[in-house]
Amino acid sequence: MKALSLGHKLWLTLGVLAVLVGVAVAWVMLSPRALGFAGGHAVALADYRGPDPTGVPAELRSADLVTRGAYLAKAADCAVCHTATDGQPFAGGRSFPTAFGVIYSPNITADRQTGIGAWSDSEFLRAVHRGIRRDGQRLYPAFPYASYTLLADDDVLAIKAYLFSLPTAHATPPPDQLAFPFNQRWLMGLWAALYNPDQRFQPHPDRSPAWNRGAYLAESLGHCGDCHTPRNPAQALDNRRKFAGTVTQGWRAFNITSDRTSGVGGWSDAELAGYLHAGHVAGRGSAGGPMAEEVDDSLSLLAPSDIGALVVYLRTIPDYAGDVPAPRSSRASDAPKLMQASFDPRGKQIFEGACASCHSWSGVGPLSPYATLTGDRAVNDPSAVNVAQMVLAGVQRRTADGGTMMPAFGAAYSDTEIAAAANYVTARFGAAPSHLTAGDVAKLRRESSR
Numbered sequence: 001m002k003a004l005s006l007g008h009k010l011w012l013t014l015g016v017l018a019v020l021v022g023v024a025v026a027w028v029m030l031s032p033r034a035l036g037f038a039g040g041h042a043v044a045l046a047d048y049r050g051p052d053p054t055g056v057p058a059e060l061r062s063a064d065l066v067t068r069g070a071y072l073a074k075a076a077d078c079a080v081c082h083t084a085t086d087g088q089p090f091a092g093g094r095s096f097p098t099a100f101g102v103i104y105s106p107n108i109t110a111d112r113q114t115g116i117g118a119w120s121d122s123e124f125l126r127a128v129h130r131g132i133r134r135d136g137q138r139l140y141p142a143f144p145y146a147s148y149t150l151l152a153d154d155d156v157l158a159i160k161a162y163l164f165s166l167p168t169a170h171a172t173p174p175p176d177q178l179a180f181p182f183n184q185r186w187l188m189g190l191w192a193a194l195y196n197p198d199q200r201f202q203p204h205p206d207r208s209p210a211w212n213r214g215a216y217l218a219e220s221l222g223h224c225g226d227c228h229t230p231r232n233p234a235q236a237l238d239n240r241r242k243f244a245g246t247v248t249q250g251w252r253a254f255n256i257t258s259d260r261t262s263g264v265g266g267w268s269d270a271e272l273a274g275y276l277h278a279g280h281v282a283g284r285g286s287a288g289g290p291m292a293e294e295v296d297d298s299l300s301l302l303a304p305s306d307i308g309a310l311v312v313y314l315r316t317i318p319d320y321a322g323d324v325p326a327p328r329s330s331r332a333s334d335a336p337k338l339m340q341a342s343f344d345p346r347g348k349q350i351f352e353g354a355c356a357s358c359h360s361w362s363g364v365g366p367l368s369p370y371a372t373l374t375g376d377r378a379v380n381d382p383s384a385v386n387v388a389q390m391v392l393a394g395v396q397r398r399t400a401d402g403g404t405m406m407p408a409f410g411a412a413y414s415d416t417e418i419a420a421a422a423n424y425v426t427a428r429f430g431a432a433p434s435h436l437t438a439g440d441v442a443k444l445r446r447e448s449s450r
Helices: 006-029 063-077 121-130 153-164 188-194 210-219 271-277 291-299 302-316 346-359 385-393 415-429 436-449
Strands: 095-098 101-104 247-248 252-253 395-397 404-406
Touching: 063 153, 063 210, 121 153, 188 252, 252 291, 252 385, 271 291, 271 302, 291 385, 291 395, 346 415, 385 415, 385 436, 415 436
Parallel strands: none
Antiparallel strands: 095 101, 247 252, 395 404
């Protein structure tokens, strides 16, 4: 057999390297589908012999179309993204800062000129399932159509009926502020070809009815992964790290896998259900930012059976060990090993003047359990992202006891002062001190949606 020449060997080596690089790139860019972890065999909804996991819970099955649509729209959290601050519900205009510029949500009221009033059923289905507007332009995946593609047609049309029953708004959002080439909507067709399966939800016969219902709620209507799953370089969900937690809209969406330290594996079913319904569990934490909106405008309005189904489903998500340590839940003191001289003394001064009256020096809220800091996931996160955001933006919650509020201090304190306060809080009450800088806080201000 004739030996290969040096030139042929070089080309062969380069070819092998190119293949290996291609495989590595494909592995990074193409992750499993949302339910890929479940294994087993999925079937078409028409072939499933168990209770229908789509639609509304049993107590609403006989309700009229608009009532069913209202429930599904709340489960999908439509109002939060499509309502600007102090704006008319569903009239759009809320801004979403991204790494590529700012996107504004559209008007989805039934106004015929500026909303969706002239859209047919098929056009609405195409937008929700495939991310294509009535005029044929592609939608950006800030609208989670790669998750909504799992929605049953009947559910999408029920949501449309509900939206058409509401007061209209003649309102056009500001133009998106995206630099070239990200302002080229046609590129989203390539993105969708890779990351949107355009396939409706398929139940798993080997799983329980509660699991299938929870999967439908979490993966399609609730689109939990859009906040809790890290993204790959193309900004698609990296389901190899499904629900492992990431920073979105300037807030940390925490690990909700079965990991007992960084995730929710150590939570009881009652604690997990309580957090989903109320956004607060003593010794675990309180929701703020986008999660508080999700709880107040969506999860808290779901039927108990649906909350229970979500718990069943979340329990099966493979554990992923994150970087948030086990929480410190004891009462706090200025432990010398934590309160190092390198810490900006202004942090303690700010806490004394603005925080201690509600949160107390021990970290156990004297006025409301929502103000307790010990055991709180945000306080035990060494990045201190959510602590800084709560200081910047405050927290306004609609709770069972009439509401709870933490005022916003973003206008009262500089970025340096807010960083100092957040670092003091994590050092005093958390498992490990944070080291936020003024630059970090300035970045968080820019990333928050409005």
